[in-house]
Amino acid sequence: MVAGAPGAASSTARALVSCRAVEYRGSAGKIAVQTSPSGYVAWGIYFYDPAKNDGPWVVDVYVGSRRVDHKKQNYAPHGSVHPNDARSGATSRIKAVHTDLQGNVYHSVPNACVIP
Numbered sequence: 001m002v003a004g005a006p007g008a009a010s011s012t013a014r015a016l017v018s019c020r021a022v023e024y025r026g027s028a029g030k031i032a033v034q035t036s037p038s039g040y041v042a043w044g045i046y047f048y049d050p051a052k053n054d055g056p057w058v059v060d061v062y063v064g065s066r067r068v069d070h071k072k073q074n075y076a077p078h079g080s081v082h083p084n085d086a087r088s089g090a091t092s093r094i095k096a097v098h099t100d101l102q103g104n105v106y107h108s109v110p111n112a113c114v115i116p
Contacts, residue, residue, distance in 0.1 A: 019092050019113035028052065031094055035116055039083030041092055045076055045108075052100045059096040063087065063115070079094040086115050 019041055029047035036042065043061065053076040061069035061081060068085040071077040081092065081100050092115055094110040097114040 006044065013097065016112055016114050017113045022113050024109045024111040028106060031096075031108060031111050033094075033111075033113055035086070039086055041081040041086045041089075042078070043080070043094060044078035045094070045096055045098075047076070050076075052104075052106075053092060055098060055100045057096065057098045062093050062095070063090045087111065088115055090115050 010108070017098065018035050019035050023033075026033040028049075029045065029052070030047050031043065031060075032042045033041065045057075045059070055074060057071060057073055057077050058066050059069075059071040059077045061079065063081060063085055066085075068081050069079050079097070087094070091112050093112040094108055098105070098106045
């Protein structure tokens with residue numbers, strides 16, 4: 001996830017890339033996405049400083065406009081999208097908000113990729 005410092009996500013537009021294997025880096029952490037040969041789209045969110053992972057996370061994963069995964073938990077999230085939901089050619093994106101134990105709020109960096 002993780003937008004740079006605490007605060008709102010950047011509105012910087014990025015060209016769409018393949019979800020085959022991509023990372024979206026912010027100044028505090030990253031979102032990693034990769035697609036397996038069997039068609040699952042796996043994702044994870046990681047802080048560069050693992051001590052910041054603790055605290056509430058709310059994450060929604062979309063394929064097109066449809067939410068295909070939702071997480072609400074107190075540890076760094078990860079998951080995968082089933083091939084039935086991960087249609088080839090569709091756009092996948094992750095929206096996340098995290099509050100660390102010091103009360104700093106982080107938002108996901110802009111991210112979107114095309115499912116191969």
